[in-house]
Amino acid sequence: MTAIRILALSLACATLAARNRPAAIPDNPDAATILHLLKRTSYGPRPGDLERVREIGLAKYIDQQLHPERLADAAMSARLSGFDTLDMSTRELAERYYIPAMMERRARQRERATNGETQTGQSPDAANQRAERQRGVAGAGGGAPAQNQKMPSEMRREQPTGAMREEREALAELGQQRLLRAVYSERQLNEVLVDFWFNHFNVFAGKGVDRIYLLEYERDVIRPRVLGNFRDLLGAVAESPAMLFYLDNWMSADPEVANKPTMLRGRGRRPGSSKPPPPGRPRGLNENYARELLELHTLGVDGGYAQKDVVEVARAFTGWTIENPRRGGSFRFEPRMHDDREKIVLGQRIAAGGGKKDGQRVLDIVATHPSTARFIATKLARRFVADDPPPALVDRAAARFRETGGDLRETVRTILTSAEFFDPAARNAKVKSPLEFVASALRATGAEVGSALPLLRSLRDLGMPLYMCQPPTGYGDTAEDWVNTGALLNRMNFAVGLADGSLGGIRVNLDRFAVGSSNQASIAGSIIGAQPSGPTAATLAKTGEPAKLVALSLGSPEFQKR
Amino acid sequence: MISRRVFVKNGGLALVSLGFAPAFLARAAEAAGGRRRILVAIFQRGAVDGLNMIVPHGERAYYAARPTIAVQRPGTAVDAAVDLDGFFGLHPRMAPLKPLFDRRELAIVHATGSPDSTRSHFDAQDYMESATPGVKSTRDGWLNRCLHAREHQNATPFRAVALAPQLPRALQGTAQALAIGRLNQFGIRERGANAGVSPSFESEYAAAADRVLKETGSEAFEAIRMLKNADPSRYRPANGAQYPRSAFAEALRQIAQLVKADVGLEVAFAETGNWDHHVNEGASTGQLAFRLDDFARGIAAFTADLGERMADVLVLTMSEFGRAVAENGNRGTDHGHGNAMIAIGAGVRGGRIYGDWPGLDPQKRFEGRDLAVTTDFRDVFAEVAVRHLGIADPSPVFPGFRVSQTRFRGFLAAS
Numbered sequence: 001m002t003a004i005r006i007l008a009l010s011l012a013c014a015t016l017a018a019r020n021r022p023a024a025i026p027d028n029p030d031a032a033t034i035l036h037l038l039k040r041t042s043y044g045p046r047p048g049d050l051e052r053v054r055e056i057g058l059a060k061y062i063d064q065q066l067h068p069e070r071l072a073d074a075a076m077s078a079r080l081s082g083f084d085t086l087d088m089s090t091r092e093l094a095e096r097y098y099i100p101a102m103m104e105r106r107a108r109q110r111e112r113a114t115n116g117e118t119q120t121g122q123s124p125d126a127a128n129q130r131a132e133r134q135r136g137v138a139g140a141g142g143g144a145p146a147q148n149q150k151m152p153s154e155m156r157r158e159q160p161t162g163a164m165r166e167e168r169e170a171l172a173e174l175g176q177q178r179l180l181r182a183v184y185s186e187r188q189l190n191e192v193l194v195d196f197w198f199n200h201f202n203v204f205a206g207k208g209v210d211r212i213y214l215l216e217y218e219r220d221v222i223r224p225r226v227l228g229n230f231r232d233l234l235g236a237v238a239e240s241p242a243m244l245f246y247l248d249n250w251m252s253a254d255p256e257v258a259n260k261p262t263m264l265r266g267r268g269r270r271p272g273s274s275k276p277p278p279p280g281r282p283r284g285l286n287e288n289y290a291r292e293l294l295e296l297h298t299l300g301v302d303g304g305y306a307q308k309d310v311v312e313v314a315r316a317f318t319g320w321t322i323e324n325p326r327r328g329g330s331f332r333f334e335p336r337m338h339d340d341r342e343k344i345v346l347g348q349r350i351a352a353g354g355g356k357k358d359g360q361r362v363l364d365i366v367a368t369h370p371s372t373a374r375f376i377a378t379k380l381a382r383r384f385v386a387d388d389p390p391p392a393l394v395d396r397a398a399a400r401f402r403e404t405g406g407d408l409r410e411t412v413r414t415i416l417t418s419a420e421f422f423d424p425a426a427r428n429a430k431v432k433s434p435l436e437f438v439a440s441a442l443r444a445t446g447a448e449v450g451s452a453l454p455l456l457r458s459l460r461d462l463g464m465p466l467y468m469c470q471p472p473t474g475y476g477d478t479a480e481d482w483v484n485t486g487a488l489l490n491r492m493n494f495a496v497g498l499a500d501g502s503l504g505g506i507r508v509n510l511d512r513f514a515v516g517s518s519n520q521a522s523i524a525g526s527i528i529g530a531q532p533s534g535p536t537a538a539t540l541a542k543t544g545e546p547a548k549l550v551a552l553s554l555g556s557p558e559f560q561k562r
Numbered sequence: 563m564i565s566r567r568v569f570v571k572n573g574g575l576a577l578v579s580l581g582f583a584p585a586f587l588a589r590a591a592e593a594a595g596g597r598r599r600i601l602v603a604i605f606q607r608g609a610v611d612g613l614n615m616i617v618p619h620g621e622r623a624y625y626a627a628r629p630t631i632a633v634q635r636p637g638t639a640v641d642a643a644v645d646l647d648g649f650f651g652l653h654p655r656m657a658p659l660k661p662l663f664d665r666r667e668l669a670i671v672h673a674t675g676s677p678d679s680t681r682s683h684f685d686a687q688d689y690m691e692s693a694t695p696g697v698k699s700t701r702d703g704w705l706n707r708c709l710h711a712r713e714h715q716n717a718t719p720f721r722a723v724a725l726a727p728q729l730p731r732a733l734q735g736t737a738q739a740l741a742i743g744r745l746n747q748f749g750i751r752e753r754g755a756n757a758g759v760s761p762s763f764e765s766e767y768a769a770a771a772d773r774v775l776k777e778t779g780s781e782a783f784e785a786i787r788m789l790k791n792a793d794p795s796r797y798r799p800a801n802g803a804q805y806p807r808s809a810f811a812e813a814l815r816q817i818a819q820l821v822k823a824d825v826g827l828e829v830a831f832a833e834t835g836n837w838d839h840h841v842n843e844g845a846s847t848g849q850l851a852f853r854l855d856d857f858a859r860g861i862a863a864f865t866a867d868l869g870e871r872m873a874d875v876l877v878l879t880m881s882e883f884g885r886a887v888a889e890n891g892n893r894g895t896d897h898g899h900g901n902a903m904i905a906i907g908a909g910v911r912g913g914r915i916y917g918d919w920p921g922l923d924p925q926k927r928f929e930g931r932d933l934a935v936t937t938d939f940r941d942v943f944a945e946v947a948v949r950h951l952g953i954a955d956p957s958p959v960f961p962g963f964r965v966s967q968t969r970f971r972g973f974l975a976a977s
Binding site for chain 2: 020109110196206207208225247284288292293295296346430460463465470471472473476479480481482485486488490492493496497499500533534535539542543545546547548552555556557561
């Protein structure tokens with residue numbers, strides 16, 4: 001009890017401090033300050049961005065980015081207009097792509113079974129499963145041709161044609177969309193936050209039918225809410241088939257109910273199990289979503305909950321299921337799967353008979369828990385400021401989160417306008433994630449992306465295949481997560497490939513990097529968005545080739561930071 | 563003491579051509595720091611049918627449950643099981659591994675698996691690679707945690723290598739691990755205008771202000787040099803080893819190259835797929851037989867190729883779960899529970915099948931249908947971590963699991 005009171009007291013103090021502290025946006029920012037702001041609120045400065053922000057002023061730029069709906073982004077829409085699937089419902093995706101591909105797979109299976117199949121020794125299930133694991137279904141997918149070259153002959157025979165290939169190409173549009181937006185959208189902070197929140201509420205495309213749910217998940221659940229209210233976002237995620245399937249809640253049922261023969265033998269089992277459960281095995285409570293809701297989505301692992309709470313939360317969410325996932329169905333509350341008895345969650349009583357409201361009540365409890373404010377504030381500050389974010393800033397952001405009832409725009413604003421954010425020590429302190437590295441390289445060089453498919457493959461090679469992060473933790477957000485020998489070499493190779501045009505479908509106009517009116521160091525400086533260090537400048541001074549200059553700039557240690 | 567790292571940096575490795583390492587160099591390396599023990603983990607993705615791989619031919623229930631796909635009792639048919647101990651036998655396509663069993667270099671742990679009952683490939687592989695059954699949010703893999711548990715000064719960039727396009731879950735984590743598709747493509751791709759760009763990158767990183775980037779960069783270029791000196795394109799397997807032509811065998815061949823190149827390998831990972839035979843699995847011939855043929859010949863070639871270096875190397879095979887005891891309506895098998903793991907090489911007390919055999923009678927099956935699990939797969943992993951990798955305190959490798967040597971099956975000699 002005392003601990004809670006002390007916590008409440010210190011939070012109250014922090015709130016006061018936040019009110020009294022003026023925003024710390026510099027009035028006459030130098031180039032380094034502006035570039036710092038750009039590197040954190042966007043996927044890196046483009047040529048001309050520095051001057052544009054200087055003209056607008058930092059405060060106004062931040063405010064504009066916090067209100068993406070007010071920023072025109074017509075060119076972005078035009079770029080995406082060629083993708084047919086982006087406006088589709090999951091049901092449409094299922095009917096047009098997923099189900100035909102599944103039927104084709106089955107037909108092959110039957111064909112093989114009749115032929116005895118000793119040639120390749122492959123079963124379609126296995127091929128499908130491998131495809132899911134290795135190919136990066138929705139994200140890194142798409143690029144069939146180049147990948148085939150890398151595949152050993154044993155696997156090459158299994159290349160899908162027809163419906164299976166169409167499915168893969170369709171699902172790769174999601175990844176292309178994400179990458180193109182990161183590079184070209186004017187609503188850059190919004191894109192950074194889409195990445196942040198998708199990753200916070202991570203779902204893995206390689207888990208069965210989840211691959212067709214990701215489009216609506218990102219488009220309808222995450223994207224519209226990244227600057228909205230946390231409870232609203234949490235609720236939308238909780239009802240999303242993508243999350244319900246990924247963390248198995250869709251099949252979580254009151255064990256008591258499941259044991260009654262009339263109940264789940266027939267109907268409750270059906271919503272989309274990949275293989276029918278074995279006879280005599282009742283479906284029961286599944287704690288996966290409940291655990292990750294507490295550990296990863298809200299309170300954090302040390303947020304003050306016990307295993308008992310996990311079970312109670314799981315009981316509250318029984319019956320939150322999906323109507324026929326194999327056909328792209330929607331969220332459904334199934335009272336017959338629901339445990340309608342009383343629950344006690346984090347010390348709060350949820351009375352019996354609440355039905356679907358039980359889950360909503362849990363979301364209310366966890367969304368307003370002090371640990372949640374702190375956990376979200378810490379993660380946001382880590383993303384925008386430093387791997388080990390300044391505690392005072394985390395305190396203020398958490399306080400702002402609480403006093404605004406979880407207003408994400410205001411929480412982010414608190415961070416972006418803080419003295420800690422503009423502290424020179426924060427500059428170039430973060431190592432870019434692979435997505436940030438790739439997008440910033442394209443932005444810095446003014447690259448024209450004809451096809452984003454090669455970039456999706458690059459992201460896979462760099463260790464960050466889009467939508468293919470398997471654990472619900474999402475990708476890490478510290479230097480430690482991204483700096484390793486193989487990935488670093490791949491970054492240099494990406495830089496080389498982008499510079500010499502061998503990535504395919506991506507053009508960089510090298511003329512603008514010709515040594516002439518400006519010298520190597522200043523060309524590199526404009527690409528890196530910071531003055532290259534003495535040794536890097538010395539290395540660059542030895543090269544006159546624009547392609548090499550671009551490669552050595554993008555692959556330099558300086559460019560790996562933001 | 564001269565560390566091998568220094569030794570290598572001073573050019574010793576320049577003389578070591580893969581497969582042609584002069585004996586004195588190997589001895590020198592050994593003297594300089596001792597050859598490290600190496601674990602080669604092999605994942606059979608898709609859930610191999612362990613009951614047809616390591617056949618319980620002494621079980622009447624096995625034959626009753628599998629009228630069309632059972633492997634026949636040894637001596638009763640042309641292509642029957644290869645007997646091991648009078649009760650278990652190898653699938654006939656696994657025969658290439660029989661000599662290893664006879665030489666007591668190969669042990670089997672049967673009826674091993676997860677305490678979690680999931681029959682989802684995705685979840686079960688996740689649980690096995692993180693070694694935290696039932697817990698999805700474990701960020702790193704158990705092999706990565708093994709690396710942390712045996713940090714040492716002589717670590718090289720090739721400490722942990724997956725011969726795969728992507729780092730498998732088991733090796734993901736904060737300890738350095740490499741995913742290499744093909745050894746001879748490792749490095750900076752210099753072409754055209756970018757010819758000669760590699761040394762420039764190297765000098766950039768040598769002078770990097772960021773300590774982690776500087777160190778990692780120098781490791782990366784050191785790794786390139788090490789591999790270049792080892793000259794993988796000239797590799798010739800030793801002792802007449804014949805690797806089958808498959809992606810899996812190719813991965814093993816490259817692991818053998820790395821072992822012999824003395825580049826500091828400690829943990830290697832290879833995977834083999836297409837074990838999910840719901841339809842027309844086959845018995846002595848057919849789909850499963852075809853896959854086992856590649857699997858066994860690949861491993862047999864690997865052990866032959868390594869020859870005496872197998873004294874340092876332990877091969878451990880695993881698969882996410884087993885398959886149902888009874889065949890289904892399509893002459894295949896559905897997802898099951900317990901399975902068999904195979905250990906070959908260093909320290910193995912081979913020629914035996916370990917574990918308590920639960921029996922296959924319907925009432926002895928898990929949930930009435932599957933081979934029950936009598937050895938938690940983490941007890942197998944832990945035995946490897948402690949007895950092979952020399953990890954004194956394995957508890958950080960297995961969070962949420964109390965490792966107890968009393969539960970070790972003893973397939974490895976206590977060193």
